[in-house]
Amino acid sequence: MAVLSELVTNAVVHAQTPAGREEIETSFCRGAGGVRIAVDDADETPPTMRAHDDAGGRGLTLVKAYSARWGVRTRRGIGKSVWAIVTAPGERWL
Ligand SMILES: Nc1ncnc2c1ncn2[C@@H]1O[C@H](COP(=O)(O)OP(=O)(O)OP(=O)(O)O)[C@@H](O)[C@H]1O
Ligand SMILES: [Mg+2]
Known part of the structure; x- marks a missing residue:
């Protein structure tokens, strides 16, 4: 929750988006050991x-501390996707 909240807050506060491209997309992918969270916005600038x-x-300090890995990748179309993998205690992302 904290990771998702920080990433969404950043997208709302920092992303400089063209008019009409203000939407923020969140996605969750469940893996064997946890969840990959992604928050996408239409600004190309990486955090x-x-x-x-x-x-x-x-x-981002908090995102790094609470996630196994995090990163940024370019998004299909416009902008970027900031992602973080959160694993359950003792588990690893498979
Ligand atoms: N989605 C984003 N798009 C563009 N820039 C970003 C994005 N997320 C973060 N940044 C940049 O990375 C910097 C660091 O983000 P971080 O969340 O660590 O700090 P913050 O948002 O400035 O402060 P806080 O999260 O403590 O309120 C931001 O100040 C901003 O310049
Ligand atoms: Mg922030």
């Missing part, structure tokens, strides 16, 4: 981890 300060910068 960049930054040193956190009073104004923020904690989101």
Whole structure:
């Protein structure tokens, strides 16, 4: 939940999208050991981890801490897909 919430919040707050392309797409893929969460937006700029300060910068640190792996890939069409794999304790993504 925390991972999903951070990724969606980032897409809402940071994605600079062309008019008419404001939609954010979420998808979930269940694997043997957990779930792959993806949040897509229509901005090509990838997220960049930054040193956190009073104004923020904690989101991706939290995503990294709570996920087994995370990353960004280009999306079919326009924009990007930010993904994270969350596994159950003791499990690994298969
Ligand atoms: N979906 C996105 N599209 C474009 N840029 C992004 C996106 N997500 C994150 N970023 C960039 O990556 C930076 C780091 O994101 P992060 O979530 O760690 O911090 P934050 O959103 O600035 O603060 P916080 O999450 O603590 O409120 C952001 O400041 C932003 O510049
Ligand atoms: Mg954030």
